[in-house]
Amino acid sequence: MKRRWLSALTLGALVALAVFSLAPLLWMVSVSLMPAGEATAAPPRLLPSAPTLAHYEALFSRLPLARAFANSLLLASAATALGLLTNSAAGYAFAKLRFRGRDALSRALLAALVIPGQVAMLPLFLLVKELGLVNTYAGVLVPSLASIFGIFLVRQYVLAIPDALLDAARLDGAGELRVFTAVVLPLCRPVLVTLGTFTFLGAWNDFLWPLVVLSDEALQPLPVALASLLGEHAPDVEILMAGSVLTVLPVVVLFVALQRHYLRGILAGSLRG
Amino acid sequence: MAALEARGSPLDERTQRAGLCFAAPALAAIAVFFVLPVAAALLLSLTDFDIYAVADPASLRFVGLANYARLLADPSFWNALGNTLYFAAVGGTLSVAASLGGALLLEAPLARARGFFRTVYFLPVVTTLVAVAIVWRFLYHPRIGLLNRALDALGLPAVDWLGDPAWAMPAIIGLAVWKNFGWNLVIFAAGLQAIPAQLYEAARLDGASGWQQLRHVTLPMLLPTTSFVVLMTAIGSLQLFAEPYVMTQGGPGDATRSLVLLMYEQGFRWWNLGFAAAIAFVLFAIVAAATWVGRRVFAVERTV
Numbered sequence: 001m002k003r004r005w006l007s008a009l010t011l012g013a014l015v016a017l018a019v020f021s022l023a024p025l026l027w028m029v030s031v032s033l034m035p036a037g038e039a040t041a042a043p044p045r046l047l048p049s050a051p052t053l054a055h056y057e058a059l060f061s062r063l064p065l066a067r068a069f070a071n072s073l074l075l076a077s078a079a080t081a082l083g084l085l086t087n088s089a090a091g092y093a094f095a096k097l098r099f100r101g102r103d104a105l106s107r108a109l110l111a112a113l114v115i116p117g118q119v120a121m122l123p124l125f126l127l128v129k130e131l132g133l134v135n136t137y138a139g140v141l142v143p144s145l146a147s148i149f150g151i152f153l154v155r156q157y158v159l160a161i162p163d164a165l166l167d168a169a170r171l172d173g174a175g176e177l178r179v180f181t182a183v184v185l186p187l188c189r190p191v192l193v194t195l196g197t198f199t200f201l202g203a204w205n206d207f208l209w210p211l212v213v214l215s216d217e218a219l220q221p222l223p224v225a226l227a228s229l230l231g232e233h234a235p236d237v238e239i240l241m242a243g244s245v246l247t248v249l250p251v252v253v254l255f256v257a258l259q260r261h262y263l264r265g266i267l268a269g270s271l272r273g
Numbered sequence: 274m275a276a277l278e279a280r281g282s283p284l285d286e287r288t289q290r291a292g293l294c295f296a297a298p299a300l301a302a303i304a305v306f307f308v309l310p311v312a313a314a315l316l317l318s319l320t321d322f323d324i325y326a327v328a329d330p331a332s333l334r335f336v337g338l339a340n341y342a343r344l345l346a347d348p349s350f351w352n353a354l355g356n357t358l359y360f361a362a363v364g365g366t367l368s369v370a371a372s373l374g375g376a377l378l379l380e381a382p383l384a385r386a387r388g389f390f391r392t393v394y395f396l397p398v399v400t401t402l403v404a405v406a407i408v409w410r411f412l413y414h415p416r417i418g419l420l421n422r423a424l425d426a427l428g429l430p431a432v433d434w435l436g437d438p439a440w441a442m443p444a445i446i447g448l449a450v451w452k453n454f455g456w457n458l459v460i461f462a463a464g465l466q467a468i469p470a471q472l473y474e475a476a477r478l479d480g481a482s483g484w485q486q487l488r489h490v491t492l493p494m495l496l497p498t499t500s501f502v503v504l505m506t507a508i509g510s511l512q513l514f515a516e517p518y519v520m521t522q523g524g525p526g527d528a529t530r531s532l533v534l535l536m537y538e539q540g541f542r543w544w545n546l547g548f549a550a551a552i553a554f555v556l557f558a559i560v561a562a563a564t565w566v567g568r569r570v571f572a573v574e575r576t577v
Contacts, residue, residue, distance in 0.1 A: 014386075
């Protein structure tokens with residue numbers, strides 16, 4: 001009897017926390033479907049009286065959000081592709097290819113992890129400006145070219161691949177590039193999905209750096225476009241919520257589809273020594 | 274073994290060259306776009322780099338530690354530092370406590386549908402901060418916000434969440450706790466799963482109650498995880514930026530202006546890059562100090 005009570009109590013608490021986590025997101029979706037002005041009317045409504053997609057249409061026709069969506073997609077995909085390429089190669093080298101200075105470099109990189117990214121930001125902006133990359137996609141992508149976290153995530157995974165497997169390929173006459181692409185990369189698929197998911201979500205949600213580099217509205221990704229939408233349309237709650245849904249929905253869908261890989265990435269960074 | 278490998282057989286040279294080639298693109302990118310800017314930031318903080326120097330670098334002057342001296346004498350810096358530490362201390366503690374509570378609940382023997390609940394709790398983590406900050410801005414709205422409407426229904430007076438200097442930072446903490454809840458929860462849950470079941474069996478055989486098991490088995494065994502989570506949460510909290518940028522622009526008054534927001538405004542709005550770089554280095558010093566304390570005093574092993 002006591003056990004049944006406890007079980008119901010546990011479930012009740014779990015549901016209460018789920019409501020806490022979901023309520024702001026559900027409210028966002030609900031308001032985005034309300035006719036204009038309904039969210040601010042009294043008495044308050046939780047659900048739209050007559051659901052409408054008018055605000056989403058406005059985002060795409062009247063406001064530049066379609067462009068921002070395309071920019072976000074392009075920037076996040078490019079950041080993911082670049083990051084996967086450089087970090088997987090470097091992670092493999094740090095795990096399996098003994099080169100001069102490797103261990104010292106590895107220690108230096110781990111030490112550099114402590115440095116907050118904002119410290120590099122001001123000179124990085126001057127550098128990007130010198131290179132003529134202000135207001136270009138390339139300028140936004142520059143910091144995603146490689147990441148220390150990514151290198152070590154891949155390195156840890158590659159360490160578990162037996163050397164014998166690589167040596168067998170070499171004995172069969174495979175060059176180093178072929179060993180990497182034909183043996184290492186296919187075995188690394190799980191960790192590459194993890195790293196790819198991480199990089200994509202991080203790039204999609206990134207705000208400060210694109211805000212600094214891109215003043216041209218035509219190039220801005222969703223978070224920056226949404227922040228300026230807030231400046232211009234602060235009273236239009238329904239439109240702002242539609243813009244928020246548009247920004248959040250792709251990453252939520254991606255996370256739900258790939259959550260196993262994503263969560264593994266968090267734990268790789270926290271538990272295993 | 275090492276001595277054998279050191280002697281240059283053809284294979285070794287081949288691996289050597291391949292290793293350098295494979296690592297080079299990432300290392301070059303990190304050197305040019307991270308290490309170099311960090312070093313430059315240190316130099317920048319020793320100059321009077323301002324809007325005139327952006328146009329004409331020749332007008333740049335070396336000013337030694339003047340920016341740091343100015344910083345220490347500037348009330349807006351102490352205010353931003355105070356706000357940031359307030360957010361890190363209060364927000365960080367609440368955030369870690371909430372995640373620990375949630376993880377204990379999720380991993381309780383009687384819990385059901387764990388996978389489902391974990392996914393739901395994690396959803397806010399992956400959402401775009403700017404978007405959910407806009408959502409929370411309206412939840413906090415003094416007239417139309419759901420929060421005040423709920424207070425009103427309970428017969429409580431309305432609170433001007435983002436307009437009252439005393440409530441603005443707690444409101445930002447509310448958003449931060451909601452958004453980060455799932456992240457630390459997942460780490461705590463994994464830590465809980467790693468505690469050997471035999472310890473609980475032994476405790477039960479000794480007649481330990483549920484509460485005693487929590488106090489004498491779970492929490493001590495979870496200590497390494499907890500130290501790690503506390504350190505990472507503290508480091509993350511010190512970098513507070515987008516929440517106040519979107520919700521309050523640092524206001525009302527200066528109540529929510531954080532160090533990074535101050536750095537952003539000084540650097541990219543007023544183009545006082547030398548002064549802003551000094552702020553960035555103070556932030557770096559605080560993060561490094563927190564990491565050092567975490568590693569030395571609380572023996573946190575990793576910071577990835």
